[in-house]
Structures are given as structure tokens and as C-alpha cells.
Amino acid sequence: MTDQPLLSVDGLKTQFYAEDAVVRAVDGISFDVEPGEIVGLVGESGAGKSVAVRSIVRMIASPGEIVAGEVTYDGLTLVGFETDGDELVPRSDTLSESAIREEVRGNEIAVVFQDPMESLNPVYTVGHQVREFIQLNRDLSTADATSEAIDMLRKVGIPRPESRYDDYPHEFSGGMRQRVLIAMALGCEPRLIIADEPTTALDVTVEGQILDLVADVQAEFGTSFIWVTHDMGVVAEICDRVNVMYLGAIVERGTVDEIFHDTKHPYTEALLGSIPRTDREIETLEPIAGTMPAATDPPVGCRFHTRCPAAREACRTVDPPAIDVGEGSGHTAACIKHGDDAYEESSPIETAATVVSQDE
Numbered sequence: 001m002t003d004q005p006l007l008s009v010d011g012l013k014t015q016f017y018a019e020d021a022v023v024r025a026v027d028g029i030s031f032d033v034e035p036g037e038i039v040g041l042v043g044e045s046g047a048g049k050s051v052a053v054r055s056i057v058r059m060i061a062s063p064g065e066i067v068a069g070e071v072t073y074d075g076l077t078l079v080g081f082e083t084d085g086d087e088l089v090p091r092s093d094t095l096s097e098s099a100i101r102e103e104v105r106g107n108e109i110a111v112v113f114q115d116p117m118e119s120l121n122p123v124y125t126v127g128h129q130v131r132e133f134i135q136l137n138r139d140l141s142t143a144d145a146t147s148e149a150i151d152m153l154r155k156v157g158i159p160r161p162e163s164r165y166d167d168y169p170h171e172f173s174g175g176m177r178q179r180v181l182i183a184m185a186l187g188c189e190p191r192l193i194i195a196d197e198p199t200t201a202l203d204v205t206v207e208g209q210i211l212d213l214v215a216d217v218q219a220e221f222g223t224s225f226i227w228v229t230h231d232m233g234v235v236a237e238i239c240d241r242v243n244v245m246y247l248g249a250i251v252e253r254g255t256v257d258e259i260f261h262d263t264k265h266p267y268t269e270a271l272l273g274s275i276p277r278t279d280r281e282i283e284t285l286e287p288i289a290g291t292m293p294a295a296t297d298p299p300v301g302c303r304f305h306t307r308c309p310a311a312r313e314a315c316r317t318v319d320p321p322a323i324d325v326g327e328g329s330g331h332t333a334a335c336i337k338h339g340d341d342a343y344e345e346s347s348p349i350e351t352a353a354t355v356v357s358q359d360e
């Protein structure tokens with residue numbers, strides 16, 4: 001492909017500073033989003049998904065800080081650093097926070113966060129906010145924007161949108177508020193929508209409706225999406241490509257087909273095994289052994305080795321790079337099982353996963 005990616009994330013690192021520890025929430029992730037594609041970001045709770053997408057649009061508040069990496073969107077530098085002596089400092093071409101707020105967020109990139117109240121103003125009616133948001137981003141008369149707002153509210157499954165238009169956010173349930181945010185995002189026709197688990201709180205019927213709507217929008221406008229979820233079922237339904245995240249890092253990346261049918265990373269495998277799928281018996285579901293270590297103190301070597309069923313001695317020392325495991329398709333796995341002699345030559349170690357299976 002000669003096309004430039006719409007969004008490019010390279011080596012992004014974001015940390016939080018606690019009293020006596022540094023939380024390495026996002027620890028050097030890289031991925032691209034091509035025009036018109038839906039990219040999944042999937043992983044367990046605490047993997048760093050929300051911090052990653054917030055970093056992309058520079059919505060990290062103190063005590064958090066983006067400390068390294070680059071994010072470019074359509075030629076604009078959203079995050080960029082250069083060295084100054086032995087320090088990394090923001091590069092001069094990096095957009096200011098106000099420029100990102102005014103020129104990028106909303107009209108170019110719409111963001112749907114996990115908590116809808118973060119984005120809704122309690123003192124204005126829902127309809128007013130949706131209409132204003134649409135008008136801010138599209139050249140529509142108030143009358144046209146009002147009917148567009150009502151139309152979008154209907155499309156995301158809000159019953160009687162004409163009368164709900166004049167209700168305030170607190171008169172909506174959490175699920176309804178989440179749908180309002182999705183309506184806002186879709187209604188302003190951005191080129192990229194970043195959605196952070198927007199359907200997790202909704203029931204499966206509504207979730208299905210919204211995923212269908214996303215597919216329609218994608219087909220009609222060629223909109224790109226980053227879809228954050230911990231649900232592999234959602235990934236299978238709407239994503240083109242997937243990034244699997246564990247403890248601040250992307251451990252496997254590939255097309256949906258590669259991730260599901262040619263799984264290369266033991267974490268992805270465990271994740272798939274722990275989640276209900278229509279093609280598996282419920283009885284075969286197994287939770288991922290052990291718990292994710294704290295992001296203040298990620299394991300040395302491979303960050304997944306403490307829970308990995310396939311871990312060997314070498315996994316304690318080698319921090320695995322993303323290894324190309326496809327045939328030039330971009331399928332990568334950060335696991336030394338694939339093509340590192342050190343793995344072959346070292347012996348299996350006891351981990352949360354192997355101890356559990358011995359107990360059975």
C-alpha cells in the first residue's frame with residue numbers, strides 16, 4: 001500500500017507518578033490505523049487500553065505524563081519528542097493542547113469514553129448538546145442539526161428521541177447516556193472515532209444494534225475506528241485488525257483472522273480460552289491463570305512469563321521484541337517461542353499457569 005496510515009503510534013509511553021512508585025501504564029506501544037479500518041485494542045482490565053487511547057488525544061492529566069514516543073495523525077504531530085542533552089523534550093512541531101482541542105478532537109477524531117458523564121454537561125439538555133456538537137463540526141442550520149440529532153439518537157436505539165431531546169443527562173440511565181455519546185461521535189462525521197468500551201455496560205441487543213450502526217457508518221463514510229474492548233466477541237464482529245495488549249505492551253497484532261485462527265502469543269491464546277465464543281463449549285472456558293502483576297513493577301524478561309503456560313528459563317531474561325510471525329502480513333507476536341534458540345535451549349519453568357494445571 002502506498003497510502004499513509006491515518007494514525008500512527010510509535011513507541012508511546014505514559015506513566016503515572018505515585019508517592020514512591022512509577023506506574024508504567026503504557027510502556028512503549030506502536031500501531032497504525034489505516035483509513036477506513038476498524039482496529040481493536042483488546043486486553044484484560046488494567047492492561048493500559050484507556051491510558052493508551054487517552055494519550056493519543058493528549059488527555060492525560062497529572063499525575064500522568066506522556067514520557068516518550070510519537071503519535072501522528074494525517075501529518076499532524078499529536079505527540080513528539082526530541083533529545084535535549086540527555087533529556088527528552090516535546091518537539092517543536094507538536095500541536096499544543098489547545099490546538100488539539102480546537103482542531104482535532106471532535107471534528108477530526110471523536111472520542112467516546114468509558115464514563116459518559118465525563119463528556120456530558122449536566123446543565124444542558126441532551127438534545128441541545130448533541131445538536132451543538134453536530135453544528136460545531138458540520139455546516140448545518142439549527143433546524144437541520146436538530147433533526148440530524150434526533151435521527152442519530154434514534155439510530156443508537158433511544159426510544160422516542162423527539163421527546164427525550166429535552167431531557168437532561170441525569171434523566172437518562174447509564175446505558176442511555178453511553179448511547180448519546182455514540183450518537184454525538186457518529187453525528188459529527190469525524191474521520192477517526194476512538195471508542196473506549198462504549199458498549200460494555202449495554203445489554204447484548206443494544207450492543208448488537210450499535211455494532212451494526214458502526215459497520216454502516218464505516219461503510220458509508222469510510223470512518224476509521226479504534227475500538228477498545230475486553231470482549232473478543234466484539235472484536236470478531238467488527239474489527240479488521242487487532243492489537244492485543246498486556247501490562248502496557250502490545251504482545252500480538254494481526255488481522256482478526258490471524259488472531260483467532262493462527263494465534264501466536266500464549267497470552268492471546270489464554271484470552272481466547274477465557275472468553276465465551278459461539279464456536280466453543282462453555283465447559284472449556286478457562287480463566288487466565290494468576291493475576292496481572294502491578295504496572296509499577298512489571299516482570300523482568302517477558303512481562304507475561306509469570307502466568308504463561310509455555311514459559312521457559314529464557315523468558316525470565318529476554319524482553320521479547322515483536323517478531324514477524326506472518327508472511328509479510330504484519331502479524332507479529334512478542335514471544336521468543338518464535339525463532340529464538342535461547343527458548344529452545346532452556347527448560348520449562350513453574351508459573352501460575354503450570355501450577356494450576358498440576359493441581360487439577
Ligand SMILES: Nc1ncnc2c1ncn2[C@@H]1O[C@H](COP(=O)(O)OP(=O)(O)OP(=O)(O)O)[C@@H](O)[C@H]1O
Nearest residue numbers: 016023025044045046047048049050051052230295
Ligand atoms: N490516574 C491514574 N493514576 C494512577 N494510575 C493510573 C491512573 N489511570 C490509570 N492508571 C493505571 O494505569 C494502568 C492502566 O490502566 P487503564 O485504565 O489504561 O487500563 P484498561 O486496560 O483501560 O483497563 P479497563 O479494561 O479496566 O478499563 C493501571 O495499572 C491503572 O491502575
Ligand code: NI
Nearest residue numbers: 049050051114
Ligand atoms: Ni479502560
